[in-house]
Amino acid sequence: MFLDRVKITIKAGNGGNGSTSFLRNAMTAKGGPDGGEGGKGGDVIFKASQNINTLYDFRFHKKFVAENGGDGAKKLQSGANGKDILIKVPCGTVIIDVETNKIIADLYENDMEFVALRGGKGGHGNAYYKSSVKQAPHYSQTGEITKAREVILELKTIADVGLVGFPNAGKSTLLSRISNANPKIANYPFTTLYPNLGVCEVKGQTFVVADIPGLIEGASEGQGLGHHFLKHVERVRLILHLVDISQSDGRDFIEDYKIINSELKNYSEELAKTPQIIVLSKIDLVDEDTLNERLDRFKREVSEDFITISGATYQGIEKLKLLTLEKLSKLPKKPPLQIEESDFDKRDYGSINITRDDEGAFVISGGRIDNFIRGVVLSDTRSFAYFQNKLTEMGIIDMLKERGLKNGDTVKIKDISFEYSE
Ligand SMILES: Nc1nc2c(ncn2[C@@H]2O[C@H](COP(=O)(O)OP(=O)(O)OP(=O)(O)O)[C@@H](O)[C@H]2O)c(=O)[nH]1
Ligand SMILES: [Mg+2]
Numbered sequence: 024m025f026l027d028r029v030k031i032t033i034k035a036g037n038g039g040n041g042s043t044s045f046l047r048n049a050m051t052a053k054g055g056p057d058g059g060e061g062g063k064g065g066d067v068i069f070k071a072s073q074n075i076n077t078l079y080d081f082r083f084h085k086k087f088v089a090e091n092g093g094d095g096a097k098k099l100q101s102g103a104n105g106k107d108i109l110i111k112v113p114c115g116t117v118i119i120d121v122e123t124n125k126i127i128a129d130l131y132e133n134d135m136e137f138v139a140l141r142g143g144k145g146g147h148g149n150a151y152y153k154s155s156v157k158q159a160p161h162y163s164q165t166g167e168i169t170k171a172r173e174v175i176l177e178l179k180t181i182a183d184v185g186l187v188g189f190p191n192a193g194k195s196t197l198l199s200r201i202s203n204a205n206p207k208i209a210n211y212p213f214t215t216l217y218p219n220l221g222v223c224e225v226k227g228q229t230f231v232v233a234d235i236p237g238l239i240e241g242a243s244e245g246q247g248l249g250h251h252f253l254k255h256v257e258r259v260r261l262i263l264h265l266v267d268i269s270q271s272d273g274r275d276f277i278e279d280y281k282i283i284n285s286e287l288k289n290y291s292e293e294l295a296k297t298p299q300i301i302v303l304s305k306i307d308l309v310d311e312d313t314l315n316e317r318l319d320r321f322k323r324e325v326s327e328d329f330i331t332i333s334g335a336t337y338q339g340i341e342k343l344k345l346l347t348l349e350k351l352s353k354l355p356k357k358p359p360l361q362i363e364e365s366d367f368d369k370r371d372y373g374s375i376n377i378t379r380d381d382e383g384a385f386v387i388s389g390g391r392i393d394n395f396i397r398g399v400v401l402s403d404t405r406s407f408a409y410f411q412n413k414l415t416e417m418g419i420i421d422m423l424k425e426r427g428l429k430n431g432d433t434v435k436i437k438d439i440s441f442e443y444s445e
Contacts, residue, residue, distance in 0.1 A: 027178040027217075027255070029081040030121065036064025036105030038143035038166025039092030041151065045159070046098075056159060058095055058149040061166040062102035064142030065089030068109050071130035075113040076220050078176055089140075092166055095148040105142055115181035115258065117360060120367050121173035127367045129360040131181050131258075139174070140368050143167030146397065162409055165397045172367070178255070180218060182233035183351055185256035185297075187287070188265030189239060189279050191272055193304040195219065196334035197265065198234045201344055206234060212272070213237060218255045225348045233259065240282045243289035253290045260354040261347065262287075262299045268317055268331070269308035276303070276317065277324055298354065300346060301329035307336045370394075375419065377426055384433035384440070385423050396437055 039061030046054025067089050087110055093102030118128040118139065128137040146164030153160060186194040190212030198204050202221025207214055215236035222229050235252050243250045256262065266280045280301070288295035303321065306314055314331075321329065330346060332339035371390025378386045395413065414420050423434065423443075432443050 026078040026082055027180075027252075028175065029078045029085070030173060030175050031081055031085045031087060032171050032173050033067045033108075033110070033140060034086075034088045034171040035067050035140035035169040036089040036091040036142045037168050038062070038064050038145040039102035039105075040094045040165045041146035041148035041163035042095035042097060042100075043149040043161060043163040044097035045149075056149040056153050057097055057099050058163050059098070059100040060095045060102065060148050060151065061145030061164070062092030062095075062104040063145050064092045064166070064169060065105035065107040066138050066142050067140040068107055069116070069118060069128065069130060069137045069139055070109055070111050071114045071116065071133055071135045072111045073114050073133040075111060076180075077113060077217070078116070078178055081176065088171075089142060092142065092145045094166075095145070095163070099148070099150055102145060104145075107142075112176060113178055113180070115179050117177045117179055119175040119177060120365065121175060123365075125365055125367075126360055126362055127174070127365045129362060131359040138368075140169065140172065143169045160409070167370075167394070167397060179258055180220065180233050180255040181231070182220060182255070182259050183230040184223075184232040184261050184263055184347060185259035186232060186234045186263050186265060187238055187256065187283055188302075188304075189267065189272070189274070189283065190214070190237065192265040192267045192279075193334050194234050194236070194265050197263070197302070197304070197332070197340075197343075198232055200334055200337065200340050201347075202232050204232075204234070212239075218252055223344060223347070225344045228348060230348065230351055232263075238283055238286055240286070242286045250286070250290045253287070253294065256287075256294060256297070257291070258357045259297065260357060261350055262297050263302050263343075263347065264299045265302045265304050267305050268303040268314070268321075269305040271305065271308060277321060280325060298350065300343070300350065301326060302343060303329055303331045305333060305335070306331045306338065307333040375422070377422060379426075380435070382433070384435050385426065385428060386435045387419065387423075388436075391417075392436060396439075 041061045042058030044058040046057045087108050089108040090105035092105045095102045114133055116130045120127050144167040146166045149160045149163045188194050195206040195208045195215050198221050202223040204219050204221025206219045219234040221232050223232050235256050239246055266276050268276050270276055330343050372394050373391055374389035375391050376389045380386050430444055434443050
């Protein structure tokens, strides 16, 4: 089973909570604050690996959550940082933000890493809040809660060379002859159901070849396996276009050649412009006279620039490998996709919104408030005082007053609601 597009959910770890604690031992009846810091949550990191060729592993495993940071504890003990989660994907995996449909990463090279989401910050323990004016802060900060996000992983294979041609043309046979790949080969169309990759070594140099199956007339309109797999040829530098010259499937080989080219063109003009080596295959199946006659016809009607091979007798295979290497040496590598500046993992620490609900209460929301409120343990009257002071300090009380806040009005922040009094 081959999978080249999948939607998954990712989430960085939450930050651990800071601790509220006071030093107590036999010597000190009431010591200073000693609540430790919460740990940072784990990051979500993607990593390209050349040992993986498909997104198959994501078929059932679709949720990836990094570890939460540990809570702080007494005696100034910090919580442990949450472990990062490393998600391995094939080289050429493009990551798309489901919300905006924007490409946020293109992991085109082996070992390339992308930190998609950073773990939540740990909360401060009460020891952190100790100051000359506040000797015994009775509050600590909760860890930052991170949001789960959805991304689409789409594989756009990175290969130097793409093999295209009608089903049964001998693509997989050729791949097995020139590379380390061991694809299934059989005498019926659609033997290969998904792209195979192989590494070809010539004169101490290597290049990657992808066998692209399923192209027939109308592929770009969804016939056969459709044009689905053509996205895997988008990034190749060179196409080996296989044409079965034996006509063993009863079609005309020149027609075959033209049909495949027009399918490539229907998919994208760009793909149609990718340089090709025309490879006339299965020459062992026709006698010499017929072969010469067909080659002449091809020269007259299409081009004189082709190479003939037989996957059965190995004729022409070595020559094709050398020619491929030579052509590749003159073709620049395809660059990775252009990634727009993205705010995928940006946190909103700044916004403040003030609205009024049906009952006339002032409702405060926004990233700045979320970030601030995560700190306050309101069950504690002393931290409530801190909270009100902070609102004044942050200028929020003034903002409310500008909007008509009077003594006795209700103010709501998340699930907290209080009556304002000067
Ligand atoms: N005699 C001969 N047979 C060949 C040659 N190349 C391939 N074949 C045979 O042709 C049949 C199809 O070969 P494949 O390599 O599976 O063809 P393919 O293009 O990968 O086909 P699909 O995966 O179905 O698209 C198999 O039976 C091969 O053994 C060749 O050069 N000579
Ligand atoms: Mg095949």
